[in-house]
Amino acid sequence: xxxxxxARPSSQAGPGPMPQGGKSPRAAxxxxxxxxxxxxxxxxxxxxxxxxxxxxIYPLGYGLYISFFRTNLRNQWDFVGFKFFIxxxxxxxxxxxxxxxxxxxxxxxxGNLVIGTxxxxxxxxxxxxxxxxxxxxxxxxLFPDVVVALIFKWIYNPLYGLLNYGLMTVHLIDKPxxxxxxxxxxxxxxxxxxxxxxxxxxxxxxxxxxQSIPKERYEAASLDGAGPIGSxxxxxxxxLLPVLIVSIILDTVWWxxxxxxxxxxxxxxxxxxxxxxxxDIYRVAFQNFDFGRASAMAVIVFVICLAISIVYxxxxxxxxx
Amino acid sequence: xxxxKPLAALLGLGLAGAVLTGCSxxxxxxxxxAPANAKVTLTVLSPLVVETPSGDVEKAYAAEYQKLHPNxxxxxxxxxxxDAYAKISTLATGGQMPDIFINSPEFSAKAKQLxxxxxxxxxxxxxxxxxxxxxxxxxxxxxxxxxxxxxxxIPTGLLYRSDLFKQAGITPPTTWSAFEADAKKLTVDTNxxxxxxxxxxxxxxxxxxxxxxxxxPVMRTFGAKELVxxxxxxTTQFDSAGAIKAFKLYGDLVNKxxxxxxxxxxxxxxxxxxxxxTDKAAMMITGPHTIGAILTQNPALKGKLAGAPLPxxxxxxxxxxxxxxxxxxxxxxxxxxxxxxxxxxxxxxxxQLAFNAATGRFPTRNDALADPQVNRPxxxxxxxxxxxxxILPAVPYYANxxxxxxxxxxxxxxxxMTPEQAAKDAAEQTKKSISDNG
Numbered sequence: 001x002x003x004x005x006x007a008r009p010s011s012q013a014g015p016g017p018m019p020q021g022g023k024s025p026r027a028a029x030x031x032x033x034x035x036x037x038x039x040x041x042x043x044x045x046x047x048x049x050x051x052x053x054x055x056x057i058y059p060l061g062y063g064l065y066i067s068f069f070r071t072n073l074r075n076q077w078d079f080v081g082f083k084f085f086i087x088x089x090x091x092x093x094x095x096x097x098x099x100x101x102x103x104x105x106x107x108x109x110x111g112n113l114v115i116g117t118x119x120x121x122x123x124x125x126x127x128x129x130x131x132x133x134x135x136x137x138x139x140x141x142l143f144p145d146v147v148v149a150l151i152f153k154w155i156y157n158p159l160y161g162l163l164n165y166g167l168m169t170v171h172l173i174d175k176p177x178x179x180x181x182x183x184x185x186x187x188x189x190x191x192x193x194x195x196x197x198x199x200x201x202x203x204x205x206x207x208x209x210x211q212s213i214p215k216e217r218y219e220a221a222s223l224d225g226a227g228p229i230g231s232x233x234x235x236x237x238x239x240l241l242p243v244l245i246v247s248i249i250l251d252t253v254w255w256x257x258x259x260x261x262x263x264x265x266x267x268x269x270x271x272x273x274x275x276x277x278x279x280d281i282y283r284v285a286f287q288n289f290d291f292g293r294a295s296a297m298a299v300i301v302f303v304i305c306l307a308i309s310i311v312y313x314x315x316x317x318x319x320x321x
Numbered sequence: 322x323x324x325x326k327p328l329a330a331l332l333g334l335g336l337a338g339a340v341l342t343g344c345s346x347x348x349x350x351x352x353x354x355a356p357a358n359a360k361v362t363l364t365v366l367s368p369l370v371v372e373t374p375s376g377d378v379e380k381a382y383a384a385e386y387q388k389l390h391p392n393x394x395x396x397x398x399x400x401x402x403x404d405a406y407a408k409i410s411t412l413a414t415g416g417q418m419p420d421i422f423i424n425s426p427e428f429s430a431k432a433k434q435l436x437x438x439x440x441x442x443x444x445x446x447x448x449x450x451x452x453x454x455x456x457x458x459x460x461x462x463x464x465x466x467x468x469x470x471x472x473x474x475i476p477t478g479l480l481y482r483s484d485l486f487k488q489a490g491i492t493p494p495t496t497w498s499a500f501e502a503d504a505k506k507l508t509v510d511t512n513x514x515x516x517x518x519x520x521x522x523x524x525x526x527x528x529x530x531x532x533x534x535x536x537x538p539v540m541r542t543f544g545a546k547e548l549v550x551x552x553x554x555x556t557t558q559f560d561s562a563g564a565i566k567a568f569k570l571y572g573d574l575v576n577k578x579x580x581x582x583x584x585x586x587x588x589x590x591x592x593x594x595x596x597x598x599t600d601k602a603a604m605m606i607t608g609p610h611t612i613g614a615i616l617t618q619n620p621a622l623k624g625k626l627a628g629a630p631l632p633x634x635x636x637x638x639x640x641x642x643x644x645x646x647x648x649x650x651x652x653x654x655x656x657x658x659x660x661x662x663x664x665x666x667x668x669x670x671x672x673q674l675a676f677n678a679a680t681g682r683f684p685t686r687n688d689a690l691a692d693p694q695v696n697r698p699x700x701x702x703x704x705x706x707x708x709x710x711x712i713l714p715a716v717p718y719y720a721n722x723x724x725x726x727x728x729x730x731x732x733x734x735x736x737x738m739t740p741e742q743a744a745k746d747a748a749e750q751t752k753k754s755i756s757d758n759g
Binding site: 072073074075076153154157158159167175176177178180182183266267268269270271272283285288289290291 | 720
């Protein structure tokens with residue numbers, strides 16, 4: 001607090017002529033005590049600042065720097081300017097992978113939202129064994145991505161898979177289906193696996209949101225003659241809106257850059273049907289060893305994620321106002 | 322007893338001095354000790370250590386070497402083969418290279434471009450290099466300089482169930498039309514429930530190095546090469562008549578002959594050899610190492626597996642890829658000589674034969690190759706295949722060509738492209754790779 005009270009007069013004084021010795025009016029008017037406080041403040045924030053620079057600013061800056069070079073990151077650094085950006089933005093394969101990624105992210109987020117909301121509404125009721133159901137339903141979120149991918153890969157296996165076995169047992173199909181070999185089925189299969197992995201987070205967020213809505217509102221609505229649908233529409237939904245917006249945006253960014261499950265289940269195939277942009281970047285970097293172009297692609301994805309983040313902030317601000 | 326402040330300070334100084342003196346004399350003792358006795362940790366990046374049964378053999382080498390050299394510790398970095406080159410590149414760019422890493426003809430040009438290979442000629446010595454068989458050593462060289470010490474070869478051929486062939490009254494096919502006919506004949510319903518439960522051919526149809534490295538030799542048996550030297554640059558025959566026939570063969574085996582188990586596009590090397598091990602398939606394009614992998618899963622198949630050279634198109638010849646891996650010492654290694662010594666230990670006759678016995682992979686040293694053990698009956702077909710081996714073009718983007726081929730045979734299998742369209746697409750992508758890499 002001392003820092004604020006001491007600093008304010010100097011900032012209110014505005015710019016003035018430099019006193020002798022080249023010191024600014026602000027520095028000249030700071031008492032030794034205020035300077036000591038300022039240094040203390042800087043020393044308090046410096047560990048966080050250093051960590052942020054090391055873990056966020058430097059990698060981002062380095063990634064951007066690499067994108068201007070044809071490089072193997074070791075002994076080849078040929079400056080190419082914006083060539084890789086132009087090449088990437090005019091490459092139909094990259095545009096295709098952005099399209100696949102957007103569709104994938106939208107479907108997974110939608111699935112997470114529908115299933116997460118439905119389960120949260122059920123768990124918010126006064127049902128028996130509620131704690132047990134909560135514990136069971138959160139389980140998929142606790143599994144590592146690798147485990148989820150392998151579980152589903154086995155479920156979809158054409159020879160030994162549980163899905164084919166079940167469908168053949170009830171005579172819905174007469175011969176095994178290679179789910180991950182068909183481009184359309186593979187895409188749906190991967191989306192389902194990701195929804196299974198992702199819905200618990202949304203469920204927990206929404207459950208927390210539901211529990212923050214005062215019960216009196218429902219009682220008042222009931223007295224006014226509102227049914228369950230009316231209560232959901234006019235009380236639950238508006239009450240949940242801030243949580244929903246945060247969930248949607250966080251989930252969209254999360255799944256937009258997702259790699260592991262898709263890579264392990266299909267490696268982007270068959271014939272690029274599940275080639276999300278993260279797989280495209282991985283292949284360019286580590287199969288073609290074209291690190292410069294991969295960085296340019298990553299920068300473009302960063303810009304897209306940044307745009308999503310700006311939309312999120314705008315929506316939240318509008319909502320608050 | 323209470324110490325006064327000056328006395329405590331004096332004692333403190335004395336203790337500090339004693340500690341520092343002790344440290345400096347210890348450091349002095351270390352610096353004067355013989356390098357041979359100095360503690361050395363060798364890191365080895367190996368894809369084989371995560372496989373069965375090769376992993377057990379590699380760990381046994383390391384344990385024995387550590388027993389013989391108590392000052393040396395061997396630490397493995399296990400990486401699956403399909404991820405090995407990406408891992409090496411990542412470690413190289415991060416300045417974290419292991420002392421020894423796996424290398425191959427497909428990757429050696431890239432490794433050389435990255436500047437990560439030490440001077441192997443100097444480290445191994447001219448006399449030692451003379452002990453390698455000529456074909457693997459030739460493939461381990463770039464511009465006359467050895468890039469890696471060849472570890473083993475696995476010549477690509479046709480692995481088949483000899484008992485099922487005998488039962489069906491057929492012999493290993495020498496042409497692709499005979500192969501298709503045999504594959505159809507071997508596709509059967511073994512338990513008469515109306516469902517096919519054994520297929521003729523376990524196709525590795527994944528779009529990766531495993532799939533692509535099998536398709537390219539097949540394409541060569543139709544007379545089409547993925548890369549051809551044209552003056553000082555490269556061109557491709559991916560769009561030639563031979564390549565079109567190779568793409569057509571893959572499509573027909575799945576869609577016309579129905580001789581491939583369901584899900585070929587998700588069938589990688591591990592899944593394909595599991596299909597043979599579980600009696601679900603009768604043939605596979607692979608090397609002799611798969612015999613060891615299958616027998617580990619199903620020992621009952623001992624004596625029922627054999628190899629043959631790849632079939633070929635009429636008027637063409639069978640071909641094979643040596644499928645070779647070798648060991649390079651890292652340029653960044655601080656223990657290059659110790660690393661070279663470990664590689665020589667791994668490659669001595671006893672260890673090469675132990676590796677061959679466990680995995681079926683062929684040795685690369687002349688003394689081990691001459692041993693009767695290597696010429697056992699189930700390996701004879703692969704030994705014959707070895708004579709048809711071609712040298713892989715040494716370009717840094719070679720691994721990418723395998724993926725290009727993989728993407729296009731998947732298009733044909735899914736009927737999304739005709740063989741002609743797939744061949745044209747593969748050729749265009751290959752030309753782009755050539756031009757991107759100057």
